[in-house]
Amino acid sequence: MSEKTEMNLFMGPQHPAMHGLWAMRLILDGETVLDADAVMGYLHRGYEKLLQNRQYEQGIPLVDRLCYVESMNWSLAYAHAIEGIFEVEIPDKAKAIRIIASELQRLASHSLWLAAMAADLGQLAMLVLPMNAREYILKLFEMMTGARMTYNLARIGGVAKDLPPHFASALERTLEDFHHKYGEFFDMLDESQIWRMRTEGVGILSKEQAIEWGTTGPVLRASGVPYDIRKVEPYWGYEKMKFKVITRTVGDSFARFRQRLDELEESIKIIYQALDWYHEFRDSDPHRLDKIPKRPPAGKKVYRRIEAARGEAGFYIESDGSLQPKRVRIQSPTFKNLYALPILVKNQKLADIPAIMGTIDLCVGDLDR
Amino acid sequence: MEPDEVVEKVKSQFGDKILDVEVLSETRVHVEVPKEEIVNLASYLKHELGFNYPDTNFGTDRKDDGVIELIWYVGRMDSPLLVGMKTKIDRENPIVPSMTKIWQGFNWGEREAYDMLGVLFEGHPDLRRIYLPEDWDGFPLREDYVYKRPRYTKPEDNDPDYYVKKF
Numbered sequence: 001m002s003e004k005t006e007m008n009l010f011m012g013p014q015h016p017a018m019h020g021l022w023a024m025r026l027i028l029d030g031e032t033v034l035d036a037d038a039v040m041g042y043l044h045r046g047y048e049k050l051l052q053n054r055q056y057e058q059g060i061p062l063v064d065r066l067c068y069v070e071s072m073n074w075s076l077a078y079a080h081a082i083e084g085i086f087e088v089e090i091p092d093k094a095k096a097i098r099i100i101a102s103e104l105q106r107l108a109s110h111s112l113w114l115a116a117m118a119a120d121l122g123q124l125a126m127l128v129l130p131m132n133a134r135e136y137i138l139k140l141f142e143m144m145t146g147a148r149m150t151y152n153l154a155r156i157g158g159v160a161k162d163l164p165p166h167f168a169s170a171l172e173r174t175l176e177d178f179h180h181k182y183g184e185f186f187d188m189l190d191e192s193q194i195w196r197m198r199t200e201g202v203g204i205l206s207k208e209q210a211i212e213w214g215t216t217g218p219v220l221r222a223s224g225v226p227y228d229i230r231k232v233e234p235y236w237g238y239e240k241m242k243f244k245v246i247t248r249t250v251g252d253s254f255a256r257f258r259q260r261l262d263e264l265e266e267s268i269k270i271i272y273q274a275l276d277w278y279h280e281f282r283d284s285d286p287h288r289l290d291k292i293p294k295r296p297p298a299g300k301k302v303y304r305r306i307e308a309a310r311g312e313a314g315f316y317i318e319s320d321g322s323l324q325p326k327r328v329r330i331q332s333p334t335f336k337n338l339y340a341l342p343i344l345v346k347n348q349k350l351a352d353i354p355a356i357m358g359t360i361d362l363c364v365g366d367l368d369r
Numbered sequence: 370m371e372p373d374e375v376v377e378k379v380k381s382q383f384g385d386k387i388l389d390v391e392v393l394s395e396t397r398v399h400v401e402v403p404k405e406e407i408v409n410l411a412s413y414l415k416h417e418l419g420f421n422y423p424d425t426n427f428g429t430d431r432k433d434d435g436v437i438e439l440i441w442y443v444g445r446m447d448s449p450l451l452v453g454m455k456t457k458i459d460r461e462n463p464i465v466p467s468m469t470k471i472w473q474g475f476n477w478g479e480r481e482a483y484d485m486l487g488v489l490f491e492g493h494p495d496l497r498r499i500y501l502p503e504d505w506d507g508f509p510l511r512e513d514y515v516y517k518r519p520r521y522t523k524p525e526d527n528d529p530d531y532y533v534k535k536f
Contacts, residue, residue: 041500048485049509084394211446214423214474225446233396233449301393303442303451314425316440331425339477368500 005029011353012039022364024342024353031350036342043368051328056082056296057156059328064150066330067366069112071150072105072141073308074366079154080235081315084302085325086156086292094158094286095236096278100171101144101153102236102306103267103274107178108137109309110260114185117257117358121198126188133181136174143167158287168275175268182264190258199253203344203356206251210340217311219337219360222259223251229307240277241270256359295321303329310334310361334360334367370448372398375418382413389455399440401455404465410454411441411471420445420452423474428486432512435460437486441468441475458488467493485510 012023021042027035047066051059063078064071076098083090090098111134118126138148143164145151153159189195205215210223220227228245230238246262248255298321305314311333320326337360345353372392379400380387389401402410414420424442431438436457444451458465467490468475479490480499487508490496498505507514 041502044500046509211422212473214472227446229449301391301399303393303397303453312424316425316427318429327429329425329427335477336425336474339474 006034009350014042022338022362022367024345026345026350028350033345033348033350033353036345038338038342040338040364040368043364045369047330047369048328051330052325055323056085056325059325060154060156061150061152064152065365066369067310067334067363068149069363069365070105070109070309072101072153073109073306073313075152075154076102077304077306077308077313078315079156080306081302081304081317082156084304085296085300085317085319087297088157088288088292090158090236091281091284091286091288092237093162093278093281093284094288096274096281097159097163097286098154098236099238099241099274100163100271100278101141101151101159102308103271104137104140106267106309107264108134108141110264111137113260113309113358113361117361118189120354120358121195123189123192123195126185129181129184129188133178136177140167140171140174143170155287155289157289157292158285160287162286163278168279171271171275175271179265179268182261185261190261196254198352198355199257199359202253202352203348203359204250204252205340205344210251213340213343214336215311215340216333216336217307217309218259218263219256219311219340221246222248222256222359224249229305229312233305235304235306237277238270241273243270253355253359260361295323297321305331308333310363310366311337313366330366330369332366332369334363335369338362338367370418370445370450372396372450375450375452376400378418379410379413382417383410396449397451397453399453399455401457404456404458407454407456407468408466408471411443411468414443414452414454415471421472422446423468423472423478424451426468426475426478426482428482428488428510430460430486430511431457432460437463437488439465439482439488441472443472463488464491465489466491467496469493484508487511 007028009026009028011026013021014023023039025037025039026033060075060078064075066074111130115127115130141151142148145153205223207224210220210225224247226245226247231245243266246259248259296319301318303316305312313333314331316329317325318327341360344356376390386402386406391399420443422444424444426441429438437460438457440453440455442451442453467479470492479493482488483496484498484501485508
């Protein structure tokens, strides 16, 4: 059989009961991918229109549902952008709480990513370990906000409530434990020959491509671009925190995997510093709700972004002086990173697709918006 | 790079072709040009000033003025400054040059603007709807869009005597 045969394959789960779906249409020659096209929109809820038809503060619990894996970062990003519209500066105590919450969310999100990716590649023991580590972080969120997934902690002008009593000791205990488990992740994956064979040299994204295609977050940094919003454009007092911007040089799946693992350690360092900073403001208020004007100034435009677990999460908001925003644009990191995937899988083997897709770290909630 | 520096350079290059400059903050600036000049502005920003990173792009419907406003944000990897290239196009005839030849990363963003606002990007390699089904009627982010719920027709809608006849 020497003649060339092409096969169309629809790859991806398509079932209404699954959370977050997307799919790829592939054209295969044997096991080699000739062409790929992403199919999305299964979870499209029209968030931009929804937010434009609600008052500013009513949008905050809504954007919590934008990405169910890191709802804290999204609602904080939205509050951060609205504060630009209302020209409010938040108190330092709220900043410290926001940094703690945001970094804890990064730990939880990266843990879930690791569990999902390892399970995709058949490492089922690693499905359980990061999930377990994440569970203790969700316990902290439960202490903090009363919820495990959609927290509704952000408020315009601060955060809803102060950290509960005994939170600091629980946080320190959990982080110590997390650090121990983090060593296990390394033992199980980084030193595993099989893991390295599956991920090394697969889906190489060069530095030029990463910039040209507009990738962001860990995907961009794993290709050697030290672009982190927390350093480039610090917000909430990140300029006071001492941390390294992790980069890798190779840009393959293994680099993106190590990139996220290394970022976990930096996040833990930031949380300890933010906790120290928080202790300086024991008896002050964590919000400034009374100082917020009733109506925003008309015609104000703000585009603010934060570094979420998947990359830059941004909101462009335009006000027309009424209680509702005139235009809200959500800048989603998954949307930007996923653009690279159909191009990366070309001329690769079909079995390598999970290894590449896993390291993009999809959250279909914020992809489809 | 400071916004003022970029504005100065762009102004000296394009002169009175610049319709409007908005400085939103220390790190955000909008430069508005007519749509005939947008490609020149884009290649000047990328090749002369080094704005090689496509950040995001979107459109806003302004029904009262009869225009759709389009913004492409571009950035550099060594600075937080984002320049928004802005242009306004006719709402009834929404055709604009695509930026995908200059920054490939705007591909999906322009598909989304087509999907939501019906903007036609000239020279886009793959202009299809991205979220909504291909046969969707209308463009949801336009101000005059009315959502038509897919209607289930009951038998009595077509024949008022349906139940009367049956018994």
